[in-house]
Amino acid sequence: MSTPVKHEVLIIGGGTAGITVAARLLRKHYRDVAIIEPSDKHYYQPLWTLVGGGQATAAETERAEGSVVPRGATWIKSAVTAVDPDANTVTCADGATYGYDVLVVAPGIQLDWERTEGLSDTLGKDGVSSNYLFDLAPRTWEFIRNTRSGTAVFTMPSGPIKCAGAPQKIAYLACDHWRRQGVLDKIDVHLVVPTPRIFGIPAIADNLDKVIADYGITLHTGSEVRSIDSAARKVTMTNIAEGIETTLPYDVLHAVPHQSAPDWIKTSPLSTSHVGGDGNGYVDIDKHTMQHVRYPNVFALGDAGSSPNSKTGAAIRKQAPAVVENIGAVLSGRPLSGSYDGYASCPIVTSSHDMLLAEFDYDFALKPSFPLLDPVKPHRPYWYLKKYGLPAMYWNLMLKGLA
Numbered sequence: 001m002s003t004p005v006k007h008e009v010l011i012i013g014g015g016t017a018g019i020t021v022a023a024r025l026l027r028k029h030y031r032d033v034a035i036i037e038p039s040d041k042h043y044y045q046p047l048w049t050l051v052g053g054g055q056a057t058a059a060e061t062e063r064a065e066g067s068v069v070p071r072g073a074t075w076i077k078s079a080v081t082a083v084d085p086d087a088n089t090v091t092c093a094d095g096a097t098y099g100y101d102v103l104v105v106a107p108g109i110q111l112d113w114e115r116t117e118g119l120s121d122t123l124g125k126d127g128v129s130s131n132y133l134f135d136l137a138p139r140t141w142e143f144i145r146n147t148r149s150g151t152a153v154f155t156m157p158s159g160p161i162k163c164a165g166a167p168q169k170i171a172y173l174a175c176d177h178w179r180r181q182g183v184l185d186k187i188d189v190h191l192v193v194p195t196p197r198i199f200g201i202p203a204i205a206d207n208l209d210k211v212i213a214d215y216g217i218t219l220h221t222g223s224e225v226r227s228i229d230s231a232a233r234k235v236t237m238t239n240i241a242e243g244i245e246t247t248l249p250y251d252v253l254h255a256v257p258h259q260s261a262p263d264w265i266k267t268s269p270l271s272t273s274h275v276g277g278d279g280n281g282y283v284d285i286d287k288h289t290m291q292h293v294r295y296p297n298v299f300a301l302g303d304a305g306s307s308p309n310s311k312t313g314a315a316i317r318k319q320a321p322a323v324v325e326n327i328g329a330v331l332s333g334r335p336l337s338g339s340y341d342g343y344a345s346c347p348i349v350t351s352s353h354d355m356l357l358a359e360f361d362y363d364f365a366l367k368p369s370f371p372l373l374d375p376v377k378p379h380r381p382y383w384y385l386k387k388y389g390l391p392a393m394y395w396n397l398m399l400k401g402l403a
Helices: 016-027 045-052 137-146 166-180 202-215 313-332 380-396
Strands: 005-012 033-036 041-043 062-064 074-076 080-084 089-092 097-105 110-112 150-155 187-192 218-220 223-229 234-239 245-249 252-254 258-260 298-300 344-349 355-360
Touching: 005 016, 016 033, 016 313, 045 137, 045 166, 045 344, 045 380, 097 313, 137 166, 137 252, 150 166, 150 223, 150 245, 166 187, 166 202, 166 252, 166 344, 187 223, 202 355, 298 313, 313 344, 344 380, 355 380
Parallel strands: 005 033, 005 097, 033 074, 097 298, 150 187, 150 252, 187 218
Antiparallel strands: 041 062, 080 089, 089 097, 110 258, 223 234, 234 245, 344 355
């Protein structure tokens, strides 16, 4: 049996988190950084909401993966199928095994379409779409554009999901479009969320309630859609606390899937499931150091980590420096000094020209980057930040380890 190729730092995932960490490590003159990533394409996913709302094109969000892999990193073009943290090895789909001194786990999140009965079968047709897939975001816009009357339903599942604001943002963009077309009063709009309010920070929820009322949206809190009957064009919605089921018809439906850690993580010793976790199976890490709670040479960041922050690219931007600092500490035998405070940013577009920028930490304390603008209200300058500023920062600074 051959000895596996070993790397000083092995990164699982060439998405936002993996590329950002790799770039930062290489800027600190690490010489042996490898990234395992099977995809040829890299996506700026936050813009998919604007694609679904007719404010951007899908092509703007896609680049070749090879163009974002930092120079000096080794790209292993394969998919991970198993990890053995006791042996410090990772196994890929092609059977190859790789060793590591430090492992960074950043494979992103798994979209569990099948957990909503009937959803997989109707995605992309009969008025049902989701901005959570590159191929479907343009279809969302097609369905919204072609709807002139009837009922529109926008859903959010229970449990952690990436970009928790996305399920409501598309509802606002759709309503803004229908209002500009003069047909909003002919469309019965429903927004179904599992949370007690539309947002976890009361001052922000108060302002979003005003947006919802202004559009005439019926908000169903503490509820989620459990099944979809595409033949009858209706959804079954359950009140989570009381278990009461009701049905809603739909002409257009934007559905967001349940999400969890990739299956290979769930079955690994790295998972919270390994110690009787919540079933979503995320990598079991300390929420400040991002270090695994049982394997000190393993770190995780981004959507697959168990840290209770909102799963956003902005969170990764603050996690990555802490992870890189702590990798250095582990390799040199020093105490960990990097710390992450739970910062996340949720840009909530409320129309085709306004956006609310919710920035907060683990304690839901507001952390505004632009304190001159009231952080709990929508503003027009933020919309330009969303469409132009943040994508430019992502491609030109963040993925290059500069922001």
